[in-house]
Amino acid sequence: xxxxxxxxxxxxxxxxxxxxxxxxxxxxxxxxxxxxxxxxxxxxxxxxxxxxxxxxxxxxxxxxxxxxxxxxxxxxxxxxxxxxxxxxxxxxxxxxxxxxxxxxxxxxxxxxxxxxxxxxxxxxxxxxxxxxxxxxxxxxxxxxxxxxxxxxxxxxxxxxxxxxxxxxxxxxxxxxxxxxxxxxxxxxxxxxxxxxxxxxxxxxxxxxxxxxxxxxxxxxxxxxxxxxxxxxxxxxxxxxxxxxxxxxxxxxxxxxxxxxxxxxxxxxxxxxxxxxxxxxxxxxxxxxxxxxxxxxxxx
Amino acid sequence: xxxxxxxxxxxxxxxxxxxxxxxxxxxxxxxxxxxxxxxxxxxxxxxxxxxxxxxxxxxxxxxxxxxxxxxxxxxxxxxxxxxxxxxxxxxxxxxxxxxxxxxxxxxxxxxxxxxxxxxxxxxxxxxxxxxxxxxxxxxxxxxxxxxxxxxxxxxxxxxxxxxxxxxxxxxxxxxxxxxxxxxxxxxxxxxxxxxxxxxxxxxxxxxxxxxxxxxxxxxxxxxxxxxxxxxxxxxxxxxxxxxxxxxxxxxxxxxxxxxxxxxxxxxxxxxxxxxxxxxxxxxxxxxxxxxxxxxxxxxxxxxxxxxxxxxxxxxxxxxxxxxxxxxx
Ligand SMILES: Nc1ncnc2c1ncn2[C@@H]1O[C@H](COP(=O)(O)OP(=O)(O)OP(=O)(O)O)[C@@H](O)[C@H]1O
Ligand SMILES: [Mg+2]
Numbered sequence: 001x002x003x004x005x006x007x008x009x010x011x012x013x014x015x016x017x018x019x020x021x022x023x024x025x026x027x028x029x030x031x032x033x034x035x036x037x038x039x040x041x042x043x044x045x046x047x048x049x050x051x052x053x054x055x056x057x058x059x060x061x062x063x064x065x066x067x068x069x070x071x072x073x074x075x076x077x078x079x080x081x082x083x084x085x086x087x088x089x090x091x092x093x094x095x096x097x098x099x100x101x102x103x104x105x106x107x108x109x110x111x112x113x114x115x116x117x118x119x120x121x122x123x124x125x126x127x128x129x130x131x132x133x134x135x136x137x138x139x140x141x142x143x144x145x146x147x148x149x150x151x152x153x154x155x156x157x158x159x160x161x162x163x164x165x166x167x168x169x170x171x172x173x174x175x176x177x178x179x180x181x182x183x184x185x186x187x188x189x190x191x192x193x194x195x196x197x198x199x200x201x202x203x204x205x206x207x208x209x210x211x212x213x214x215x216x217x218x219x220x221x222x223x224x225x226x227x228x229x230x231x232x233x234x235x236x237x238x239x240x241x242x243x244x245x246x247x248x249x250x251x252x253x254x255x256x257x258x259x260x261x262x263x264x265x266x267x268x269x270x271x272x273x274x275x276x277x278x279x280x281x282x283x284x285x286x287x288x289x290x291x292x293x294x295x296x297x298x299x
Numbered sequence: 300x301x302x303x304x305x306x307x308x309x310x311x312x313x314x315x316x317x318x319x320x321x322x323x324x325x326x327x328x329x330x331x332x333x334x335x336x337x338x339x340x341x342x343x344x345x346x347x348x349x350x351x352x353x354x355x356x357x358x359x360x361x362x363x364x365x366x367x368x369x370x371x372x373x374x375x376x377x378x379x380x381x382x383x384x385x386x387x388x389x390x391x392x393x394x395x396x397x398x399x400x401x402x403x404x405x406x407x408x409x410x411x412x413x414x415x416x417x418x419x420x421x422x423x424x425x426x427x428x429x430x431x432x433x434x435x436x437x438x439x440x441x442x443x444x445x446x447x448x449x450x451x452x453x454x455x456x457x458x459x460x461x462x463x464x465x466x467x468x469x470x471x472x473x474x475x476x477x478x479x480x481x482x483x484x485x486x487x488x489x490x491x492x493x494x495x496x497x498x499x500x501x502x503x504x505x506x507x508x509x510x511x512x513x514x515x516x517x518x519x520x521x522x523x524x525x526x527x528x529x530x531x532x533x534x535x536x537x538x539x540x541x542x543x544x545x546x547x548x549x550x551x552x553x554x555x556x557x558x559x560x561x562x563x564x565x566x567x568x569x570x571x572x573x574x575x576x577x578x579x580x581x582x583x584x585x586x587x588x589x590x591x592x593x594x595x596x597x598x599x600x601x602x603x604x605x606x607x608x609x610x611x612x613x614x615x616x617x618x619x620x621x622x623x624x625x626x627x
Contacts (some may be wrong), residue, residue: 099512104435133518143513146531155527156517205513212517 048115050075050216050246051096055110056122058091058100065091067270068110073216075115078238078247080261080278082254084293088270089250090140093218096121096248097135098128114215133160136209136245138219142201144193144208149185152193152204156212175211179203179237199230206237217241219249223256235260254294258282266290367603374398374596383600389563389579391594398597400604402563406480406573407608410555411548413484413569414491418544421488422495423537429496430503431525442500449493457557460486465558478560478572487554495544502536503529535620542616546609552577576605 051073058066065088073079081089091100098121100106112121114134121131133156144152153172162168172189176182181203185196193204202222209217219238223231231253238260241247251257257264257278264281266274266289274281274290285291375383378398386399425445429438465482469475475482506529514524530537552575560572561582574582583598 097516099516102512102515129518129520132516137512137516139509139513139516141509143507143509145510145513145528146534147527155514155519159518159523208517 047074047077049073050115051121052113052115053092053095053110054113056092056095056112057109058088058095059107059109060091061105065270066095069267069272071265071272071275073246073248074263075246076242076244077262078242078249078260079263079265080257081248081250081265081267082252082257082293083267083273085252087267089267090220091270092267093137093220093248093250096216096218097132097137098122099132099137101128133212134215136212136214136217138202138206138209138217138222140221141225142198142205144196144201144204147193148190149193149196149204150189153207153211155208160212171211175207176204178210178240179207180233181207197230199226199233202226202230202234203237206234206241210241214245216246216248219247221250221252224252231256254282254296266293268293364606367599367606370596370599371603373591374593374600377593378597378600387565389574391583391597392588396594398593398600399565400576400601402565403574403576403579403601404604404608405565405567406555406559406563407549407575407577407605409480409567409569409573410484410487410551410559410575411545413481414487414548414551415541415545417485417488418491418495418548419541422492422540422544423499425492425496426499426503426540427525427530430500431521431529442497445493445496447493448490451490453490453551453553454557456486456490457483457554460554460558472570475570476560476572478558478562479570480555480559480573481569483555483557483559484569486558487548487551490551490554491544491547494547495540498540498543499533499537502533502540505536506532538616538619542612542619545612549605549609549612550577552581556581576601580605 049072053069053071053073056066056069056071057064069092071079071092081092083089094100095108095112100108108122110122113119114121114131119126121135136156145155147155150172153175154168157168157171162171173182173186176185181200184200185204188195193201196204202225206219206222223234226234235256238247238249242262249261251260261278263276264278265272266281266285266287268289274285274287276286281290282294285294291297383398383400385401386397387401388397388399389402390397425441429442433441460482461477464486465475465477465479468479468482468485472481510528510532511524514528519527555575556578559575559578561574561578562572563579564571564573566573579601580598583594588594
């Protein structure tokens, strides 16, 4: 089924698509320079997609945590995932880089198509290591490795086989600059990453993900362990990052979702309830549950 | 101590049933005060018992130190400390006795080194395999099997060294004597493997999944994650496991007494027979050395030396743990 068809037809189940899709292009003022053949919008109303989850279900043993989720991720935009605790946001996000493969008795069903190559991320034939190199992830709690600040950022580069010292140095510096932490760490690159504050560690982890130049960035509540100032910095960072990547972010903070994202998906009990432009989800939600949730009346 | 629990349970419903704002909060406050008082009392009792338990271990250590010191004093009245530490011969039962501890230290050192060369690499590999690679079902089999090794009495290991390992080694090293440190050390290493692997595995497992996910999430393989992230994170726990292994090797008695020969021998060649500090202590204790003689008191001097060696090692281990402690 083409992307156009997906959006033109009423969706199955109780998923509601908010508003008409025409204004979506207008809500994204910035340019998208790297448009390739395959990722060109299939419909004039829709920006090109980076990935598309199609009928994605996920099982922990016999417990089904995701129920046939259909969710497009627009390239070079931020998509926020919101929903009450336990609704499956982390489970969904973690499907994208096959982290679930690390645990026994887990099962995927359906597809996650990654554009432009149109590979199915969760297919058995796809190498999860390759997918993880192409899709970066930032975790809820900062998780720097027991290494120096420099080596933390260089980790993904070394995994990709880059040995050249000058290239490593340049790319580490670029990544640290792009995550606005360079000034704070440039004189202590060889010190342990554990000496940094929590907020700095989280920006370091983002730099670590960014340094590997992924095609897409996953963030699972990246600010939940941080104070408002540190999370403000990370929000600024996310707005910068979307110039280069598609970003999928889980957040419990409605202000953050409305400030930092272009699209919002509301999940409830393992199902996608509503997806649309963030402004629509927050001002004009179609579903009663979404409205209750974003206005804080959910119970 | 038990009285605290029923009070807590019965007090709560009463407090909740009582009228709230109307009567003021005095009865409720009294109840809480009584509760806190009982809690504090039971805490004090429990604290006292735990303190006594902790203090008794300190007291026993002090007692051992005092005994070693008192009993080795008569020895050091006869034998000059300098001679004890530098003389190259240990022959306390000769007509003209010589009391140089160096041959015993050398024997202990060489057997320990051989044992560690076996136990640390193999123990670590088993631990890394069990914690990072093995599927759940395989781990369920291998882990108890390795731990079974530590249930084998050391005297059995001693005869295993003498009857099996030494003849096997003699096919490679034809002029290997029947009693030699190599065979004793190898078997001692096998005996220590489960201690090292089990503690190392605990240390590796204690590394949070979040760190592993971070590494796998970057596209690392299992091998890369294990060696670049998990092992460096667990370094202080691994150091503790190794130190325990070293202490076990230094303190091991039966295997070396049976398989290494009881001949004090100042050499670093593992193919030679030799005697360790511990083997000397059993040799004299089991023999018919008269109480009160210098030879008898020499076992306490040897014991004190062993104590200082292992104490030094533990202090070093403590320093390592502090130095590499990571807040993950
Ligand atoms: N390892 C697991 N094994 C079994 N069930 C799990 C596991 N992890 C999560 N679940 C279940 O899957 C469902 C979704 O969990 P998930 O962690 O994705 O929720 P979430 O939306 O991220 O919640 P939160 O906002 O609290 O992080 C929950 O019902 C949870 O109990
Ligand atoms: Mg979550």
